Structure formats: structure tokens, C-alpha cells
Amino acid sequence: MTVDVQTTRDVVDIITGGWRAQALYTAVKLGLPDHVEAGLGTDAELAKATGASEGGVHRLMRLLVAMGIFEGDGSTGYRGTRVSAALIEGPGSLGDMCLLYGEEFYSAWGHAHHAIGTESSGFEVAYGRPFYDHLGQDAAVARRFQATMNTASMFFHRVPEVFDFSGKRVVDVGGGGGQLLATILEAVPDARGTLFDREHMMPKAREHLVAAVGPDRVELVPGDMFRSVPEGGDVYVLCRVLAGHDDEAVVRVFEHCRRAMADPSSRLLILDRFVADENPTVLPSLWDLHLLVTTGGEHRTVDRITRLLGRAGMEIAGTAELPMETTALIVAPRPA
Numbered sequence: 161m162t163v164d165v166q167t168t169r170d171v172v173d174i175i176t177g178g179w180r181a182q183a184l185y186t187a188v189k190l191g192l193p194d195h196v197e198a199g200l201g202t203d204a205e206l207a208k209a210t211g212a213s214e215g216g217v218h219r220l221m222r223l224l225v226a227m228g229i230f231e232g233d234g235s236t237g238y239r240g241t242r243v244s245a246a247l248i249e250g251p252g253s254l255g256d257m258c259l260l261y262g263e264e265f266y267s268a269w270g271h272a273h274h275a276i277g278t279e280s281s282g283f284e285v286a287y288g289r290p291f292y293d294h295l296g297q298d299a300a301v302a303r304r305f306q307a308t309m310n311t312a313s314m315f316f317h318r319v320p321e322v323f324d325f326s327g328k329r330v331v332d333v334g335g336g337g338g339q340l341l342a343t344i345l346e347a348v349p350d351a352r353g354t355l356f357d358r359e360h361m362m363p364k365a366r367e368h369l370v371a372a373v374g375p376d377r378v379e380l381v382p383g384d385m386f387r388s389v390p391e392g393g394d395v396y397v398l399c400r401v402l403a404g405h406d407d408e409a410v411v412r413v414f415e416h417c418r419r420a421m422a423d424p425s426s427r428l429l430i431l432d433r434f435v436a437d438e439n440p441t442v443l444p445s446l447w448d449l450h451l452l453v454t455t456g457g458e459h460r461t462v463d464r465i466t467r468l469l470g471r472a473g474m475e476i477a478g479t480a481e482l483p484m485e486t487t488a489l490i491v492a493p494r495p496a
């Protein structure tokens with residue numbers, strides 16, 4: 161069989177993706193975006209600042225210019241781009257995400273064959289312990305993971321645009337550090353909020369929410385969503401909570417939300433990524449496999465969520481698309 165040039169090119173573009181990722185990771189590890197921003201423009205200057213070999217820096221920067229991360233060249237001087245600017249260290253930087261993907265996640269993906277073949281975590285093979293245990297024992301990685309989660313929260317500000325929270329009591333179940341609830345309450349001055357999560361999340365969430373909206377419009381309730389959720393909410397939110405739990409556990413959370421709702425006009429808002437079996441798109445499918453490789457978890461299809469909601473006496477009343485292929489499902493209780 162003869163393979164044409166375009167087909168070969170397509171395959172090569174895909175299989176070198178990991179190399180591109182490692183090149184970008186190395187640039188962040190060496191602090192190249194910061195150094196270029198600080199005006200160090202030649203290979204020699206960058207080599208001196210990073211302690212790396214000048215030849216190595218030259219060869220790496222040549223690729224990064226070709227990839228559009230930097231502009232210029234090593235003799236007349238490199239310049240930053242909007243991509244390298246996003247990697248400069250500081251609040252909101254995407255640099256931590258590059259480091260986490262380039263180290264822990266890259267090692268975990270090295271065991272993709274095992275993870276997919278057995279539907280179990282590749283991370284555990286690579287590191288000898290579950291991902292969340294690892295985070296509990298390595299503060300630097302935990303910090304990077306938190307920063308990566310925050311980076312992935314860029315759809316939060318759009319949530320008040322796709323659902324009307326005015327005058328509502330919002331219960332954020334598994335609300336984490338309170339960023340989403342704070343964003344909603346800041347955008348909707350007459351809404352009130354309850355953050356519900358495990359006990360250990362309370363101090364951080366309280367600090368964030370009180371700083372954002374003051375102590376009066378928000379309460380914090382520690383607990384276990386598999387046992388119960390706070391009563392009397394007009395809107396229950398489940399944002400990025402379901403992927404790590406099996407179907408039975410998810411139905412239980414849905415049942416608790418339905419039972420706790422203030423009245424039939426109350427809604428459940430599910431914010432998550434969903435995979436599609438027909439006409440799939442790449443990012444949700446990739447992240448679904450990524451969940452498998454790191455934690456053994458998964459993203460569901462909307463059909464499957466619909467069935468689980470049905471078992472809890474609820475149905476989808478509307479949907480809205482959010483950035484980064486995140487979807488908002490607006491869920492209503494079915495009349496008894």
C-alpha cells in the first residue's frame with residue numbers, strides 16, 4: 161500500500177503533539193517567557209539566565225518561534241507574543257498548567273495503554289499512589305493543580321448570563337473554594353448563596369467569599385452530598401462535581417437536590433463537560449480519557465445524565481454552551 165504525503169503529514173502532526181507539549185513545558189520550566197519579557201533577547205543571554213546550554217536554548221527557541229510562541233531570532237533578539245505572555249509567572253498564568261501537564265500528567269499518559277486497557281488510572285502505575293493522595297503529600301503539585309483548576313474556571317463569569325439568578329437562593333454543592341459562587345453573587349446583587357462542601361474546604365471558601373461579597377449574603381455549610389444537601393434552595397449548582405463518582409452515587413446526589421428544593425420552580429444547574437458519541441469533539445473526549453488516565457474517572461454523555469436525572473425524578477429543561485466546551489444543563493423537577 162502507498163500512503164500519500166498529506167496522510168503521512170496528518171499522522172506526523174498528531175504523533176509529534178507530545179513533543180510540542182514537552183518543548184513548551186521545558187520553556188516554562190526554564191522561565192523563558194519571563195526572561196524574554198524582561199528583555200533578554202539573545203541565545204547567549206537566555207542561556208546565562210537559565211543555566212542551560214546555549215545550543216540547547218537556540219534549538220528550543222527555534223521550534224518555539226516556529227510554533228508561534230515567540231517571534232524573532234537568537235541573533236537579533238527574540239520577542240514575546242500573546243501566548244508567551246500568558247505563560248509569565250504570576251496570578252492567572254497558564255505556566256503552572258504547563259508544568260503539571262509536562263510532569264505528572266505526561267508521566268501518567270506514558271501508561272495510557274495500561275489505563276485504557278484496564279479502565280484504571282495510569283497515574284497510579286507511574287507514581288504508585290492515587291492522584292489525590294499524591295496531591296495530599298506534595299504541596300507544590302497541589303498548588304499547581306489548584307492553579308490549573310482556576311485557569312479552567314474561565315467560563316464562570318458567563319454563568320450568570322445563561323441563567324437568571326436574580327432574587328434566588330443559590331446552593332453550590334461541592335462548591336470548592338467558592339470562586340463560582342462569588343462570581344454569581346458579585347454579578348447578581350440580590351441573590352444569596354450557600355456553599356456546601358467537605359469540612360476541610362470551609363476555611364478557604366469562607367476567606368474567598370467574605371472577601372468577595374462580605375459575610376451577609378453567604379453561608380457555608382460543611383457536609384457530605386451523598387447523605388444530604390442544604391434545604392430550601394431555589395437553584396442547586398453542581399459544577400465539575402460528577403465526573404469522579406459512579407452512577408449510583410450521582411443518582412443519590414440528584415435525589416438529595418430534588419428533595420431539598422424550595423418548590424417546583426426550583427432548578428438544578430449542572431455545569432460540566434459532556435462527551436458525545438455522535439459527532440464527538442476533541443477536547444471533551446480528550447479530557448474524558450485524561451480523567452481515566454489520572455484518576456480512573458470519566459465524563460458522561462448528556463443522554464446518560466438524562467437517564468440518571470430521570471431516576472431521580474428530574475428532566476433537562478434547557479441547555480447553554482459555555483467557553484472551553486463546557487455545557488450548562490438546566491434541570492427541573494418532574495411534576496409528582
Ligand SMILES: Nc1ncnc2c1ncn2[C@@H]1O[C@H](CSCC[C@H]([NH3+])C(=O)O)[C@@H](O)[C@H]1O
Binds near residue numbers: 333356
Ligand atoms: N461527598 C462530598 N460532599 C460534598 N462535597 C464533595 C464531596 N466529595 C467531593 N466534594 C467536593 O467536590 C468538589 C469537586 S472539584 C469542583 C469544585 C468547584 N465546584 C469548581 O467547579 O471549581 C471538591 O471541592 C470536593 O471537595
